[in-house]
Amino acid sequence: MKKVEVHASTPYDVLIGSGLSAKIGEYLIELGRSGKVMIVSDTHVAPLYAEGVADELVYRGFEPSIFTFDAGEESKNLKTYTDLLAFLAEEGFTRTDTVLALGGGVVGDLAGFAAATYMRGIHFVNMPTSLLAAIDSSVGGKTAVDLPQGKNLVGAFYQPELVLFDTDFMKSLPYDEIRNGLGEGVKYAVLEGGEIFDILSSGLTSENLEDFIALSVDAKRRIVEADEKEGGLRKLLNLGHTVAHAVETLTEFVVPHGVAVAYGVRVMARLACDRGELAEEEFFKIEELLLENDLALELNPIEELIPFFSADKKKAGKTLTLVTIAGIGDCRLTDVDIEDVPHYFGVE
Ligand SMILES: NC(=O)c1ccc[n+]([C@@H]2O[C@H](COP(=O)([O-])OP(=O)(O)OC[C@H]3O[C@@H](n4cnc5c(N)ncnc54)[C@H](O)[C@@H]3O)[C@@H](O)[C@H]2O)c1
Known part of the structure; x- marks a missing residue:
């Protein structure tokens, strides 16, 4: 135990x-x-x-x-x-x-x-x-x-x-619900790096299940203890969620939440790599992680999703707080002016 x-x-x-x-x-x-x-x-x-x-x-x-x-x-x-x-x-x-x-x-x-x-x-x-x-x-x-x-x-x-x-x-x-949970798991793996990332990269088994859950809970514990009511740091737990909420809205919740989050992580990793903020080698590790967990999906293109970002709860006034990936285990809160969001995502 x-x-x-x-x-x-x-x-x-x-x-x-x-x-x-x-x-x-x-x-x-x-x-x-x-x-x-x-x-x-x-x-x-x-x-x-x-x-x-x-x-x-x-x-x-x-x-x-x-x-x-x-x-x-x-x-x-x-x-x-x-x-x-x-x-x-x-x-x-x-x-x-x-x-x-x-x-x-x-x-x-x-x-x-x-x-x-x-x-x-x-x-x-x-x-x-x-x-x-x-x-x-x-x-x-x-x-x-x-x-x-x-x-x-x-x-x-x-x-x-x-x-x-x-x-x-x-x-x-059911398998679909395990995959759905793994979507949030991928989020913790990228936020934390280290052992969680290694476990999910090699695949969840009955042997590593307890460790994986305890490590994920511990990651959430640290963030919640530092910021119980989501004044700042807790927003890191929203990695992938701006994209995920847009996918869920667009597909009328046909795409389950965890799966949408995994896609959100993928989009944010690709964006960070394109912007030169995430090393290519780390981007490929995230891609492999998604592949291993049957979550390397291509869902709605970013052009379709951006119009839904302004309805996101992570928006305060004219600013959208995105969780960006500077490295595996190194995610950051980045404020982007709502009007600059398409440009930020490379869509003109
Ligand atoms: N409070 C928070 O911090 C927080 C964080 C993330 C998500 N959520 C919420 O969690 C919900 C999603 O949770 P979920 O994915 O567990 O959805 P869910 O509760 O609908 O469970 C998914 C499905 O799995 C079934 N199920 C659950 N355990 C089972 C088991 N052991 N055996 C067989 N079937 C089982 C359920 O009946 C359901 O059909 C959303 O409403 C989301 O908003 C809350």
């Missing part, structure tokens, strides 16, 4: 290992929790794991309930959120009780937001089940739901009290 300690405004541990879900009750008792636990999950994950988690909780003296919603981003909305709040109230949950997310990033974001706001905040524990959630969304305290006008427009910063990833959950994760 691996453990990463996150020292955010509320400190918590991230535990990664095989068979951990069978001990969730023990860990909750260690945290001082008792009483009711609302297991929040989706229609793909709940039939696989929710009963097992509930049984373990009953065995340890907890009173679990299960709230399940239709799998998919379409459910990350105010309706599902208010349904969950209503169920918490109907089941008599109070501030001493716990919300437990059991699922991918959609479940974690939604359950976390409900936990942050129900009775002004009740205990929250996250059990990610997708690769993307394990390496990225379950850590850092961003919770949210979508509005018809855009993704993640309503939310709160709310740190979990524990994140527990049972690596056995990976066995049921």
